[in-house]
Amino acid sequence: MWTDLGLDLEAHAGLMNVLGSFYTDIYLTQTNRPKGMEYLDFVISEVHGLRIEELLAAKAQGRKVIGAFCLYVPEEILIAADAVSVGLCAGADIGTAQAEQVLPRNTCALIKSFFGFKLAGLCPYVEACDFVIGETTCDGKTKAYEIFNQYKETFVLEVPHTKSPAATKLWRSEIGRLVEKVETAAGKKITAANLLKAIETVNAKRAVLGRLNLLRAADPAPISGRDALLINQVAFYDDPVRFTKKIGELCDELEARVAAREGVAPKGTPRVLLSGCPMAIPNWKVPFLVEKNGAVIVGEESCVGERGTRNLVDLTGVDISDRDAILDRIAERYFKIDCAVFTPNADRNLHVREMSARNHAGGVIHYAIQFCTPYLMEAHGMEQTAREMEIPLLRLETDYSMEDAPQLETRIQAFLEMIR
Amino acid sequence: MRAAGLDIGSRSVEFVVIESETGRVVHEREIPTGPAMAEECRLLVDEAPFDRLLATGYGRSLVEVSFGFPTVTEIKAFGRGAQAAHPGCRMVLDVGGQDTKVIALNGAGKVLRFEMNDRCAAGAGRFLEMTAAALRYEIDDFGAAARQGAPGTVISSMCAVFSESEVVGLMTKGSRREDIARAVHDSLARRIVSQMRRVGISPPIVFAGGAARNPCLRHLIEQDIGQALVVPEAPQRIGALGAAMLAAEASA
Ligand code: SF4
Ligand code: SF4
Numbered sequence: 001m002w003t004d005l006g007l008d009l010e011a012h013a014g015l016m017n018v019l020g021s022f023y024t025d026i027y028l029t030q031t032n033r034p035k036g037m038e039y040l041d042f043v044i045s046e047v048h049g050l051r052i053e054e055l056l057a058a059k060a061q062g063r064k065v066i067g068a069f070c071l072y073v074p075e076e077i078l079i080a081a082d083a084v085s086v087g088l089c090a091g092a093d094i095g096t097a098q099a100e101q102v103l104p105r106n107t108c109a110l111i112k113s114f115f116g117f118k119l120a121g122l123c124p125y126v127e128a129c130d131f132v133i134g135e136t137t138c139d140g141k142t143k144a145y146e147i148f149n150q151y152k153e154t155f156v157l158e159v160p161h162t163k164s165p166a167a168t169k170l171w172r173s174e175i176g177r178l179v180e181k182v183e184t185a186a187g188k189k190i191t192a193a194n195l196l197k198a199i200e201t202v203n204a205k206r207a208v209l210g211r212l213n214l215l216r217a218a219d220p221a222p223i224s225g226r227d228a229l230l231i232n233q234v235a236f237y238d239d240p241v242r243f244t245k246k247i248g249e250l251c252d253e254l255e256a257r258v259a260a261r262e263g264v265a266p267k268g269t270p271r272v273l274l275s276g277c278p279m280a281i282p283n284w285k286v287p288f289l290v291e292k293n294g295a296v297i298v299g300e301e302s303c304v305g306e307r308g309t310r311n312l313v314d315l316t317g318v319d320i321s322d323r324d325a326i327l328d329r330i331a332e333r334y335f336k337i338d339c340a341v342f343t344p345n346a347d348r349n350l351h352v353r354e355m356s357a358r359n360h361a362g363g364v365i366h367y368a369i370q371f372c373t374p375y376l377m378e379a380h381g382m383e384q385t386a387r388e389m390e391i392p393l394l395r396l397e398t399d400y401s402m403e404d405a406p407q408l409e410t411r412i413q414a415f416l417e418m419i420r
Numbered sequence: 421m422r423a424a425g426l427d428i429g430s431r432s433v434e435f436v437v438i439e440s441e442t443g444r445v446v447h448e449r450e451i452p453t454g455p456a457m458a459e460e461c462r463l464l465v466d467e468a469p470f471d472r473l474l475a476t477g478y479g480r481s482l483v484e485v486s487f488g489f490p491t492v493t494e495i496k497a498f499g500r501g502a503q504a505a506h507p508g509c510r511m512v513l514d515v516g517g518q519d520t521k522v523i524a525l526n527g528a529g530k531v532l533r534f535e536m537n538d539r540c541a542a543g544a545g546r547f548l549e550m551t552a553a554a555l556r557y558e559i560d561d562f563g564a565a566a567r568q569g570a571p572g573t574v575i576s577s578m579c580a581v582f583s584e585s586e587v588v589g590l591m592t593k594g595s596r597r598e599d600i601a602r603a604v605h606d607s608l609a610r611r612i613v614s615q616m617r618r619v620g621i622s623p624p625i626v627f628a629g630g631a632a633r634n635p636c637l638r639h640l641i642e643q644d645i646g647q648a649l650v651v652p653e654a655p656q657r658i659g660a661l662g663a664a665m666l667a668a669e670a671s672a
Pocket of ligand 2: 110369
């Protein structure tokens with residue numbers, strides 16, 4: 001299977017090795033872990049196994065596999081064309097050397113990573129994709145896709161950077177362009193009926209993640225932040241229906257835990273909200289360091305977290321036979337995402353307030369990937385927000401390497417001393 | 421009761437024992453950081469008896485693992501130590517060998533905010549050591565020499581290594597040694613002040629760490645921020661003193 005996909009076998013085996021030992025250290029050493037996490041352990045153990053076989057089986061049936069890097073790609077549209085949507089964001093410091101042959105060194109680790117994965121022949125997901133969808137979010141990604149297109153067909157959605165009426169119109173027209181592209185590629189019409197079905201599937205997935213996030217308001221926290229992050233990461237590439245069912249079962253278990261006042265850490269453990277750049281799989285460094293030092297993470301204001309899942313497509317009052325009206329609602333839903341590439345972006349601060357209050361965070365850790373201008377800039381406003389809430393905020397700026405772990409740990413420990 | 425603090429820094433290790441009830445220092449010692457750090461720390465703490473010890477500094481986890489000493493971060497230790505040395509202080513500046521810390525305090529020793537520069541040697545004490553060596557100054561004389569220098573020579577590089585090349589460049593162009601020394605101090609002071617401004621300048625400010633004894637650095641920072649810096653009697657000891665105070669409070 002791997003040779004067919006054109007992977008570099010030796011490098012790939014190396015990656016799997018690293019991933020395995022990382023996972024053991026960071027995940028399997030946790031105590032009082034919910035039993036429902038076994039499903040996630042299984043998914044991770046098969047991340048380059050069964051799931052890839054599923055994708056290849058789907059392709060054999062004539063379905064298309066389409067990759068996306070960012071929250072702005074509406075899954076509903078892909079699913080409505082019976083395509084499989086997979087998230088391709090990459091969170092490992094691998095292939096960096098190859099990526100740096102093409103990209104400037106001061107490019108964010110996320111971009112370098114997805115590029116590196118492709119150039120080093122490491123990612124079966126990219127290889128399994130018929131094409132990928134990029135977006136004009138930050139400058140780094142925008143320009144990187146131009147180059148990426150030389151290696152893999154990349155369809156770029158234009159994401160505006162304001163939410164003005166003109167921008168809203170442009171965004172709606174981009175959704176129309178995507179529909180055409182996907183219809184042509186998949187050889188299937190996207191109808192109102194299959195859009196409705198797809199919306200139901202994706203809304204259900206978001207709703208179950210919303211339920212999970214609410215359960216984390218309990219003290220003791222019923223689930224660790226590491227595990228919650230993992231669930232959000234897996235949400236990008238697992239089969240949505242199966243995932244929703246499994247996470248629903250996990251939430252049942254957590255509900256029972258909350259009722260019995262049980263948790264992963266004792267009551268009164270310092271509680272932290274993470275806010276900032278996405279943490280793509282297997283980027284677990286910061287949550288691991290935070291929880292290893294005796295805190296529990298109670299929310300992720302992040303693309304791999306609530307920013308990506310909190311809004312559902314709202315069909316209230318829509319004529320369900322009117323495809324364009326349904327697409328309007330999809331466009332609206334996606335345009336609510338408060339990514340830092342927008343200006344102004346006050347919604348993000350409101351969301352941090354709401355999440356901190358709801359899940360009783362004693363402090364906020366603002367996480368920015370090195371060289372990520374949009375989030376690094378927004379750290380300033382977040383600091384003001386935290387001051388207004390009268391809780392401390394710690395700014396962290398890091399990449400995917402482990403070299404700075406001791407320094408990060410000192411800052412994190414000092415921060416936790418402040419909120420204890 | 422006796423409480424002890426051990427501050428394992430990148431350049432030196434300080435050990436302080438206090439009388440828990442009064443906070444009076446009854447023993448203190450400083451040794452350079454060496455390769456066999458765990459054993460050296462062991463010998464150091466065996467020099468004086470104590471009931472409880474807290475370790476801090478960037479080597480703290482080493483003694484935690486080796487001997488089971490409890491630890492506290494440098495941030496908290498410096499905050500507490502500065503409060504002990506100068507009660508009511510609202511800000512601590514510590515220019516250490518490898519990092520520079522700026523800590524805002526609430527006036528009772530509690531940390532409100534902090535910034536650490538730990539990625540860039542150009543903002544830390546090591547930069548002074550490197551350039552002093554390049555200019556053939558003893559580190560203890562470097563600040564006094566720089567005060568003799570005239571302002572106007574500029575070192576603009578953002579990186580310690582390139583700054584050192586700039587220093588060499590200035591020497592080959594025939595700039596006066598004192599003027600280059602002054603430029604080095606200017607460049608470091610600029611970086612430190614911008615870090616202080618990020619935290620928000622709030623006096624009284626305690627200047628801790630070995631570099632606090634450098635008169636030129638201190639003068640340039642004071643001039644820039646328009647505030648006096650309080651240099652405690654033994655500025656390099658503030659971290660260990662703070663750890664000892666915290667140890668005393670934890671056992672009280
Ligand atoms: S941070 Fe913005 S650009 Fe990056 S994945 Fe999220 S929505 Fe997309
Ligand atoms: S982390 Fe920042 S710089 Fe990197 S891709 Fe996302 S928005 Fe762009």
